[in-house]
Amino acid sequence: MICKDQIIFPEIPLNDYQHYCNPVMPVVGIDDLAMYIPKLYIDYKDFAEARGINPQKLEYGIGIKKMAIADTNQDSACMAANACIKLMQKNHLHPEDIGRIYVATESSLDESKAMNSFVIGMLEQIYGDCSFEHAGGIECKFACVSGSYALYDNANWIRAEENNGQAAIVVVSDIAKYDIGSTGEYTQGAGAVALLVKENPRLLAFDPKVPSTTIKNEYDFYRPFGKETPLVNGSYSNLLYLISVRKAFDAYKEKAIKTGLIQLKDGESITDHIDFFAVHLPYRKMGEKALAYLLRHEWRYLPRWKHVIKEVGMSEPQPKDPRGTIESILADTEFMKADEQFRRAFMQTSFYNEVYEKKMASSLEASAIIGNLYTASMYMGLRSMLEFEFKKGTDLEQKRIGFGSYGSGSSAMVFSGTVQSQYKEVVSKMDLDSEIGPRQKLTMEEYERLHRNERGFNDSIIQAHKEFVLVRVGGNTAEKAGLRVYNYVS
Numbered sequence: 001m002i003c004k005d006q007i008i009f010p011e012i013p014l015n016d017y018q019h020y021c022n023p024v025m026p027v028v029g030i031d032d033l034a035m036y037i038p039k040l041y042i043d044y045k046d047f048a049e050a051r052g053i054n055p056q057k058l059e060y061g062i063g064i065k066k067m068a069i070a071d072t073n074q075d076s077a078c079m080a081a082n083a084c085i086k087l088m089q090k091n092h093l094h095p096e097d098i099g100r101i102y103v104a105t106e107s108s109l110d111e112s113k114a115m116n117s118f119v120i121g122m123l124e125q126i127y128g129d130c131s132f133e134h135a136g137g138i139e140c141k142f143a144c145v146s147g148s149y150a151l152y153d154n155a156n157w158i159r160a161e162e163n164n165g166q167a168a169i170v171v172v173s174d175i176a177k178y179d180i181g182s183t184g185e186y187t188q189g190a191g192a193v194a195l196l197v198k199e200n201p202r203l204l205a206f207d208p209k210v211p212s213t214t215i216k217n218e219y220d221f222y223r224p225f226g227k228e229t230p231l232v233n234g235s236y237s238n239l240l241y242l243i244s245v246r247k248a249f250d251a252y253k254e255k256a257i258k259t260g261l262i263q264l265k266d267g268e269s270i271t272d273h274i275d276f277f278a279v280h281l282p283y284r285k286m287g288e289k290a291l292a293y294l295l296r297h298e299w300r301y302l303p304r305w306k307h308v309i310k311e312v313g314m315s316e317p318q319p320k321d322p323r324g325t326i327e328s329i330l331a332d333t334e335f336m337k338a339d340e341q342f343r344r345a346f347m348q349t350s351f352y353n354e355v356y357e358k359k360m361a362s363s364l365e366a367s368a369i370i371g372n373l374y375t376a377s378m379y380m381g382l383r384s385m386l387e388f389e390f391k392k393g394t395d396l397e398q399k400r401i402g403f404g405s406y407g408s409g410s411s412a413m414v415f416s417g418t419v420q421s422q423y424k425e426v427v428s429k430m431d432l433d434s435e436i437g438p439r440q441k442l443t444m445e446e447y448e449r450l451h452r453n454e455r456g457f458n459d460s461i462i463q464a465h466k467e468f469v470l471v472r473v474g475g476n477t478a479e480k481a482g483l484r485v486y487n488y489v490s
């Protein structure tokens with residue numbers, strides 16, 4: 001058979017064409033992951049009392065019990081390096097096994113110098129000078145979605161066989177810090193997740209040819225240069241997240257059907273073919289809402305919808321202008337109120353709850369005790385799902401996980417992967433409590449002093465042990481302004 005590409009590139013020999021047209025694509029995905037969470041936290045009850053909020057709002061309305069807080073000597077770079085070193089040590093990896101280190105973050109430390117260069121510098125304190133000089137990588141930014149783009153790019157680097165047998169590490173690391181007294185303050189957190197991306201992974205193989213994205217210039221959440229905390233339009237960002245992920249999901253669905261990855265029978269929804277959902281988690285409750293939004297969208301035109309509506313007890317409200325902008329929909333207060341009522345009732349139905357309990361709940365466990373990790377939050381969710389499903393005795397082999405990643409500003413990416421046969425080797429060793437380690441509860445006074453940066457680097461609350469910490473920023477001369485020095489405390 002003559003392939004059509006032969007007409008375009010007639011100088012390529014047939015054998016190479018056959019390979020080009022019908023390549024055996026390497027199976028690529030996540031082999032393992034490691035998490036680093038700072039050892040300080042604030043408790044939701046203390047927080048609620050200090051801010052005059054009903055603690056039930058935090059526990060049930062937001063879904064937070066503990067928020068991880070970075071110490072004075074911790075930043076996004078040293079948390080990234082700490083997650084990386086954990087990943088390398090537990091997998092007995094050496095620098096020559098790694099061809100790329102990407103860091104995705106929205107807690108950038110320098111306008112020019114990439115965060116992965118700091119991370120390489122720290123790792124070389126352990127593995128020796130220049131031990132990573134053969135490797136490449138960049139810092140990636142697009143609010144909370146950039147880690148997913150980094151994973152996608154690195155998976156394709158391996159699929160293109162440019163990796164010379166090496167693996168990539170993608171680290172997602174962030175400190176979610178909002179203004180004191182703002183509504184974002186109870187959606188804070190800090191931590192990093194390092195993901196090992198390689199051929200024939202033990203954990204999860206990405207489904208090829210289906211990742212789908214959407215992008216738009218938006219101002220739902222942004223942090224201008226020099227500002228430590230973001231400017232946020234909370235309700236706008238919530239709705240934009242839902243709409244963006246839904247649009248990317250529509251594109252994913254089209255590709256999944258076209259490529260034959262998923263075959264739909266009459267009356268079926270593509271959500272029936274996804275065994276677990278891991279979505280961006282600025283806070284636990286947002287995951288629940290994202291699932292509700294997606295299921296409503298996917299089920300609305302299916303025969304099952306009439307049974308859903310019967311259980312909801314009201315018909316689905318329509319905005320005055322269904323083709324309106326997000327602003328016009330938010331301004332349609334009558335619709336927004338009715339839609340909230342519908343959403344809450346929908347989330348009480350047996351239809352929603354069956355999917356939620358089976359396909360999402362386990363991914364939200366870690367979020368409730370760690371908080372918002374921006375870029376890392378969805379991967380913390382994946383980590384949480386794998387561990388808690390395994391502990392429940394669920395057989396995860398060949399199960400499909402669908403990912404809904406969102407970054408303000410704004411872009412969404414939807415992709416999927418299937419759990420691989422060797423997953424137990426990795427997942428059976430997962431234990432969230434021991435991975436986080438012993439933690440110290442902060443008083444609200446201590447937390448606020450930390451928030452206002454009133455303590456110096458050398459005045460940390462916790463004595464670091466076996467981890468990288470920040471020891472100095474800047475030097476005595478103008479040329480050394482902004483220079484950051486990190487040490488490994490053994």
Ligand code: COA
Nearest residue numbers: 054056057060061062183184187232234235237238241282
């Ligand atoms: N008991 C139980 N639940 C309660 C409660 C109580 N006593 N009081 C309020 N709640 C519920 C509300 O009903 C609401 O639930 P719902 O979402 O099911 O409607 C929930 O708590 C949140 O309260 P609400 O007043 O609607 O929001 P808020 O002003 O606290 O702000 C955010 C919430 C998320 C908008 C805000 O924290 C924020 O701006 N965060 C940063 C941006 C962000 O994370 N965006 C997400 C997309 S990236």
